[in-house]
Amino acid sequence: MYETVKPKEVKTWFKAAEVSKFPKNGGACIKYKDKQIAVFNFTREGTWYACQNACPHKMEMVLSRGMIGEENLVPKVACPMHKKTFSLKTGENLNGELEAIATYPVKVEGDVVYVGFSE
Numbered sequence: 149m150y151e152t153v154k155p156k157e158v159k160t161w162f163k164a165a166e167v168s169k170f171p172k173n174g175g176a177c178i179k180y181k182d183k184q185i186a187v188f189n190f191t192r193e194g195t196w197y198a199c200q201n202a203c204p205h206k207m208e209m210v211l212s213r214g215m216i217g218e219e220n221l222v223p224k225v226a227c228p229m230h231k232k233t234f235s236l237k238t239g240e241n242l243n244g245e246l247e248a249i250a251t252y253p254v255k256v257e258g259d260v261v262y263v264g265f266s267e
């Protein structure tokens with residue numbers, strides 16, 4: 149149900165929320181259709197990321213509450229449950245063999261954050 153969307157595959161820029169709704173260096177969950185998406189405001193990097201909110205370990209809807217950071221220049225999120233970490237760029241599980249999480253393009257225009265979907 150969750151599939152990575154590349155920037156060139158975006159058909160819909162979904163208006164997620166205003167920038168102020170996302171904590172600095174943290175995440176918040178948004179809903180698009182039946183999907184829960186974690187959106188991260190990586191202030192330290194000046195970048196935004198989005199991924200599925202479900203952690204593939206136990207399919208808990210928790211990744212938006214994860215800690216974000218960097219490992220070897222790769223931005224990552226650590227699941228708050230059992231600390232599995234995932235690249236916010238490729239979705240790859242960096243400390244295990246779990247399946248990759250889906251990632252989505254994000255853009256900010258003015259004060260508004262948009263997440264890109266392919267449908």
Ligand code: FES
Nearest residue numbers: 203205227229230
């Ligand atoms: S549910 Fe995410 S690491 Fe276990």
